[in-house]
Amino acid sequence: MHPLAYDRLKKVLKVEVKNKKLVGPDETCDYYPCHFIGQDCTWCFCPFYPCEDEQTGGECVEKRGGGRIWGCSECYWIHNAEVAEALLESFRRYGIKNADDIVKRKEELKEIFSALKAIYPPVRGNVLYESPY
Numbered sequence: 001m002h003p004l005a006y007d008r009l010k011k012v013l014k015v016e017v018k019n020k021k022l023v024g025p026d027e028t029c030d031y032y033p034c035h036f037i038g039q040d041c042t043w044c045f046c047p048f049y050p051c052e053d054e055q056t057g058g059e060c061v062e063k064r065g066g067g068r069i070w071g072c073s074e075c076y077w078i079h080n081a082e083v084a085e086a087l088l089e090s091f092r093r094y095g096i097k098n099a100d101d102i103v104k105r106k107e108e109l110k111e112i113f114s115a116l117k118a119i120y121p122p123v124r125g126n127v128l129y130e131s132p133y
């Protein structure tokens with residue numbers, strides 16, 4: 001996992017999962033809105049990365065220096081408040097408490113990913129669910 005993602009997820013799991021609260025749209029971020037206005041920024045660094053599931057809107061893209069990398073810029077799914085909230089709840093239920101758990105518990109992460117996708121099927125390029133903000 002990239003060190004920036006690790007640090008961010010460490011903070012989210014320490015604060016947001018414990019407080020049962022989403023970050024919401026972070027308008028103080030220089031990149032906001034990187035996906036859509038009203039997006040939830042809790043999972044700015046996605047715990048499922050790289051999911052390699054094109055149904056989310058993510059896809060393999062060319063890297064500047066050559067080669068290919070998994071790109072998430074067209075994935076709106078995880079930034080949808082309902083999906084973000086359901087993921088927070090799943091982490092609480094599974095007892096996933098820190099960034100190391102995300103690194104080590106890959107099989108459970110896959111299980112959570114599939115379960116969330118079944119309940120909240122992603123639609124490419126479309127914002128499906130109501131934002132509470």
Ligand code: SF4
Pocket residue numbers: 046047048049050051052053056057058059071072075076077078
């Ligand atoms: S495409 Fe979406 S769900 Fe998949 S890793 Fe990227 S942000 Fe996460």
